[in-house]
Amino acid sequence: MATIRGRMARRALSPGERLPSIRRLARDLAVSPSTVVEAYDRLAAEGLIRSRPGAGFYAVGAPAPLALAEDGPALDRAIDPFWVSRQSLDAPSGARRPGCGWLPPDWMPEAALRRAVRTLAKADAAVLTDYGTTQGSLALRRLLARQCAEGGVEAGPEQIVLTPSGTQAIDLICRFLLNPGDTVLVDDPCYFNFQALLRAHRVKIVGVPFTPAGPDVAGFEAALAAHRPRLYVTNSALHNPTGATLAPRTAHRVLTLAAAYDLAIVEDEIFADFEPEPAPRLAALDALARVVRIGSFSKTLSASIRCGYIVARPDWVEGLRDLQVATNFGGPSPMAAELVLRTLSDGSYRKHLAALRGRLARRRREVAGDLAGLGIRPWIEPRGGFYLWCRLPGGRDAAEVAKAALAEGVVLAPGNVFSVSQSAADFMRFNVAQMDKEALRAVARALAPALG
Template sequence: MKITLDVATSTPLTEQIVGQVEALILSRELRVGMRLPSIRKFAAEHNISRFPVIEAYDRLATRGLLQPKHGSGYYVAEQFEKAPRATRGLDAIRATPESDQILRQFERPDEVLNLSIGFIPEAWRDVEGIAQAIRQASRTDARSLIDYAIPQGDPQLRLQIEQRLAFVGVAAEPQNIMVTNSASEALDLVVRMLLKPGDTVFVEDPGYFNLFGLLKLQGIELVGVPRLSTGPDIEAVEALLIEHRPKLFFLNTVFHNPTGTNVAPHVGFRLLQLAQEHDFMIVEDDVYADFQAIPTQRLASLDRLTRVVYIGGFSKSLSSSLRLGYIAAEAGLVKHFVEVKALTSLGGTRFSERVVAALLERGTYRKHLERLRRRVNGAISTAVELLASVGWQVFDEPCGGTLVWACVPGVPNSDVFVAEAARSGITVQPGSYYRPHGEPTPWVRFNTAYLDNERAMGFLRRAAALGG
């Protein structure tokens, strides 16, 4: 087992061990059933105390990567072997990396730098503006501290969302809009309401790993559509439609996760034509909409919410703690979504809804977005220049958002970067996490907000050297 530990770095030995062993398992260098060195042997080989080894092995076992066997040692756990595509429900989600990746988003010790994280830095949030809105909501609507929101959402907030939708060209009235506890809940409601086990959907490849996990959990068959710089590959869509009959097509129109690209107008128009011809609906996930100063074409604006279900949210740009999203759709469909929401969660969080409504009504959110966009755009330009200067290739230069999709020419599988990053106390997710069935890929998702520092640059240089 090839592990290199650096006792001189500020990264704890436990974190170094966990990161490198995990990388070896995900890259299949450590196969299912293989026995790891004993704690005593590992500590002796690396001339370290047994305590960080004990803690590291315990963490890996808690995550399900290792299986302890009493009196025998630690072995690579069986659930990380690829399962057949026919596997359904919980077996399917346990057979793929999505569940582990979802949980790892929340492991953010101060000494670990996560370059693939989806969140913007805390310093970029308007904490004081949120605090003022909280005080206002507490004073003006004391019942919001204790009551549920109505299932469709606060009427004032829905009016504000209607105005934001109009800004991106989507014509909607309050009856077309419902507030959700997050954009993730919005996706979950769509899956619960419009799909059943065994149905087929089209998803983007690469795409959003949380969505892949959610669909697999419900026993849905995923068909990946290659994502180009202009959006889904239309030729591939047309070819796949000959073989498959999807119920839904999930996609990002603007600042696609993970490539940071936008759907070109001609691509969006053709997708809507195909949806009509082949009788499927499109779920337009637009959670990065507010990062865009000058709106580009949305499918929901072309379609007028006939075959498009539009999803947005405030977690990416405003607050992950307030956890609010929304759905815009045909009024009859919204009514059904509201019924499902009432059955699964009764109502929303009235307090969060009043706080966000206050931020929108007072103009606080608009001013925050102006500052945020300037920071985001500056970070993009810097990140693209930095990546190019050390030998990385960018899929396509983003025009907004925080994500960039990059690779090192000559390196066919980005799994190798995971261990390299871990040696410096850096977390990088392999690009396979962003593919529908975990297929290997040379690409990596980076958050441009975190690349401009010496630790990140050191890793990028060393990783680029792996391409020869």
């Protein structure tokens, strides 16, 4: 393959020119004909050559050289709710990403995942070739139903819909419950992609100030009275970005107000497995009457295996299944669901979670101490998870600090990308698992000009 690519790059093979025969190239390169056959097949799959039955293989033309600017993150992009996602996802290999929302590979259950991948080869052929069903794997839904029951949510497998990701779970719910122009409440600050997704649905977004005990109850009630929102989207296990935990009294008041104003609630459970002890859950207190639980496995298992889920009341599930067909023609990849099931069923997974919680607790303390040396202080001390929501010293502009760090290849998450009201300009969210000493030094250097 390298030989043919090289000849095309040097113009020794022009577009439309016939390639050497399989036997001739095998002789010239001292390889077997089968090796040449495979190489030609791969080049044809890439679109570099074309087969003409009975006439051999012909050059199509080498692709234009890829400009580096076309493949990397846009460094001058405006800092908005897409900014951290784009910079984190598109960062070159080796870049440091304490602003991203996932754990490094060596923090994930790699051995269990590799075992699951090996056993997947023995799965039924349908798992490897068919579309997913409209609700997804029954076996995985049964496992999730058992986990729901352990957390006080009574929901059978028939009340669970698997989705291609957690984000697509929210997207389905928005399609099901909202119309353009509706109003949606979010926490302020909140996960930035909630804002990005809701804007794609052309709804009005209203932020409610968030406190260490959950949404500000007075502000929540005032927003309900003033805007009559259709939906409220939140995290209740470990809040993103603050790491706060919902208090029982706040949960009770939120549900009382939701019933009074006919408000539906999406409760994102994605960080639940990081909790040392379960906090109150709106879905459990409400018995899924108006609360929808969503989640995925990207934080504790693998961000590469895309699979999310929705737990909802039965009459809503039917509509969500229809929408799943319309937007994705079925649930997640059966292979993805099978990998999740096999890994979660692995006896080592619970031990992995216990070790992960302990490792993160130590890392939160270490990073908090390192940041304190720069005058950066956490808003609260989270009970679990991998985020520290911190205030920068002297009211420094986090966006400017993030831009300066990005110039050194370090991706940070400035506060206002999380804030609907743009009231978190001097805050930064740090992923402690991604925060090494070099990233810390880059933060210190980025702060230095502002510190004068």
